[in-house]
Amino acid sequence: MCGICGKRDPRGVAKDALRRMTDSLAHRGPDDEGVFVDGPVGLGHRRLSIIDLAGGRQPMRGADGSLCITFNGEIYNYRELRAELEARGRRFKTRSDTEVILALYEQSGPACVESLRGMFAFAIHDAKADRLFLARDHLGQKPLYYTDNGERFAFASEIKALLADDPSLREMDEKALHQYLTLRIIPSPRTMFRRIHKLPPGHCLVHENGSVTISRYWGLSYEPKDVRREDELLDELDERAQDAVRHCMVSDVPVGAFLSGGLDSGLVVGMMAKQFGTPVSGSEAPPGPTAGAFPTFSAGIPYADYDENPVAALVSRRYGTSGTFEKLDASIVRMLPEIVWHLDEPADPLSLCNYFISGIARGEVKVALTGDGGDELFAGYDRYSGYRYVDYYSILPLFVREHLVRRLIDFIPDRFSQKSLSQKLRWVNRLSLVDSDCRYARSLGHFFFTEEFRDELYGSRLESAVAGFDPEEALAHYFGAEDERDVIDRMLNADTMIRLPDHSLMILDRMSMAHGLEARAPFLDHELAQFAATLPVRFKVNGSRLRHLQRRLGERYLPNEVFAGGKRGFSSGISYLLNTEYGRLFSAFLRDSHLVREGYLQFATVKRIFDEHLDHEVDHHNRLWLLCHAEIWYRMMIEGATVESIRAAR
Known part of the structure; x- marks a missing residue:
């Protein structure tokens, strides 16, 4: 990792400019750095050494010197590919x-991405073709941002590197703010910066002759469905998941794992215990402790029943891992300035949760496997089964749902806990009032700023900037893909290609x-993801039972306690844990909000949301978080406030 x-500028590229960019990325690669300049093209690199510790310095030039690459990520099948190339004389x-x-690339050009299995973002300067070629992995595990003004082109792993090169890029995209407040995500290719874009997952970019061409090289196919018997599919899922875990363990440094009390990370740990020390395709075994004794890292949330550490401890004991168990508390909010940066x-x-657990893990390992992606591949979110209930509920006459039931639900008080009865009823009723094609996007945004909230929250400047712009439209492309016949598959496709890369994986x-920790997600192996896509929907959502086939797989590896409590979610309780901090955050950032001052938000609505939440009238914990985070982000990334000044303000 x-x-x-890099940059391409007809006026030439200075090494000092590249070093400003690489310096801003030093945390991503503390082990080494390098720059390469060839006239109008420059590439920069910061290295976290995982494979070939002594060699592998970057940017790396090709055999004849006409190619140069800067690469972020890991190619898990590189040993197999290398053997094939050597057999041809390379x-x-x-x-x-x-x-x-x-x-x-020398052999196949841009089609090289079709052979890669792993997580990656890279750029290749092709001097002979006078071309800059960029690619991002299939499911968007590794980030890639770019800016292009028709003459000058630049790219980087993180936005801050582009800002270090050109501070004038600190311009907020109001439409992105609109999407963030509505959906909590900013779908590709948009970012919070008007002139900075994301390369979407599974896409390539070519910059030549002063122009940018973007093309998609991969996508999930949900049809035709695999019609084999359930037990046959279960056995193949087991084999494919083990293979993905085995490939993710390819490393020249010790490997550990994140371990919650959930199904996804538990399966990864169980399969690591089974495979640890097993050579990959005849290669060397990963270094580290003997089988079963690898380190795992768990973080509990001491709020209500959200603490998953007890269940994680059962999994750790079953497989004899060297488990570390810590607990978050409200003081983690002090790290907000660093986290926003x-x-x-x-x-x-x-x-907050990922920052905390990553810091713990980095004390022992450089690589940690995670369970990310399981929900999106196998249907782990409540909304997948809830969507069916909305269809049944919609049989009631519209007048009854819109006027009678809606008023009755308003009498049910908020319980100030995740997935409370009042939250579920409001979710079902609200979704039933919109057209079925719009329900997916509304299901994502229900707990954030709905249209009714936005009408009261937005100031005149934001209203004017987003007039006529639909924040949910970006979701329609993947949700409306033609090859998914079932609505569950349509939801899974949109979640996998938008929500997953633009939220969880980001x-x-x-x-x-x-x-400086490399996180690897075996469930995001694109071959495993494609297999999961072709599973019949009934093996994902079976009545009210989510993850049907994956749960059966889990029964082979995990104790019953993993399945007993239902899905909690790594961060579900953290917003409630922060209730004691919202008063301080409001005083420090929202009472004198710069977003309000600049005409983007209305203070009266911000204050009402805060008061209603603290008075336990309405559960606004998600909305308060969005407002606080957006405010801190605006001060730091648009106005240029430092981490130290934000910390002092708090």
Whole structure:
């Protein structure tokens, strides 16, 4: 895992400019750095050494010197690819996966991405073709941002590197703020910065002749469905998941794992225990302790029944891992300035959890496997089954739902806990009032700022900037894909290609790399993801039972307690844990909100939301977080406030 950056400018590229960019990415690659300049093109790199520790320095040049690459990520099948290339006569100078990508590009050009299995973002300067070629992995595990003004082009792993090169890019995209407040995510290619864009997952970018061309090289196919018997599919799922875990363990440094009390991370740990020390395709075994004794890291939340450490401890004991168990508390909010700086964009409380657990893990390992992606592949969120209930409920006449039931629900007080009865009833009723094609987007935004809230919250400047812009439209492309016949598959596709990379994986990457930790997610192996896509829907959502086939797989590896409590979510309780901190955050940032001062938000509505929450009238914990995070982000990333000044304000 590393940090990459680069520029293409007909006026030439200075090494000092590249070093400003690489310096801003030093946390991503504390082990080494390098820059390369060839006239109008420059590439930069910060390295976190994982494979071929002695070799593999970057930027790396090809055999004849006409190619140069800067690469972030890991190619898990690089040893197999290298063997195939050597059989054709190719000779290698290093043992790195970076050189394998270069060799594939020399052989196949941009089609090289079709052979790669792993997580990656890279750029190749092709001097002969006078081309800059960029690519991002299939499911968006590794980030890649760029800016282009028609003449000058620049890219980087993180937005802050682009700002270090050109501070004039500190311009907020009001439409992105609109999306964030509505959905909690900013779908690709938009970012919170007007002139900075994300390369979407599974896409390539070519910059040549002064123009940018973007093309998609991969996507999930949900049809045709696999019609084999359930037990056959279960056995193959087991084999494929084990294979993905085994490939994710390829490393020249010790490997550990995040371990919650949930199904996804538990399965990863169980399969690691089974495979640890097993050679991958005849290669060397990963270094580290003997099988079963690898380190795992768990973080509990001491609020109500959200603490998953007791269940995580059962899994750790079953497999004899060297478990570390810590607990978050409200004091983690003190790290908000650092977290916002690392994120570059506002996010949600999951960032606090990932920042905390990554810091613990980095004390022992450089690589940690995670359970990310299981919910999106196998249907782990309540809304998948809830969507069916909305269809049944919609049989009631519209007048009854809109006027009678709605008023009755308003009499049910908020319980100030995740998935309370009042929250579920409001969710079902609200979704039933909109057209079925709009329900997916509304299901994501229900707990944030709905249209009714936005009408009262937005100031004149934001209203004017977003007039006529639909914040949910970006979700329609994947939700409306033609090859998904079932609405559950349509939801899974949109979640996998938008919500996952632009929310969960973005947070995982920034918070782990903030500590120089490489996080790997076996469930995001694109071959495993494609297999999961073709599973019949009944093996994902079976009545009210979510993750049907994956749960059966879990029964082979995990204790019953993992399944007993239902899905809690890594960050579900953190917002409630922060209730004692919202008063301080309001006084420090929202009472004199700069977003209000600049005409984007209305203070009266901000104050009402805060008062209603603290008086336990309405549960606004998600909305308060979005407001606080957006305010801190605006001061730091647009106005240029430092981490130290924000910390002092608090």
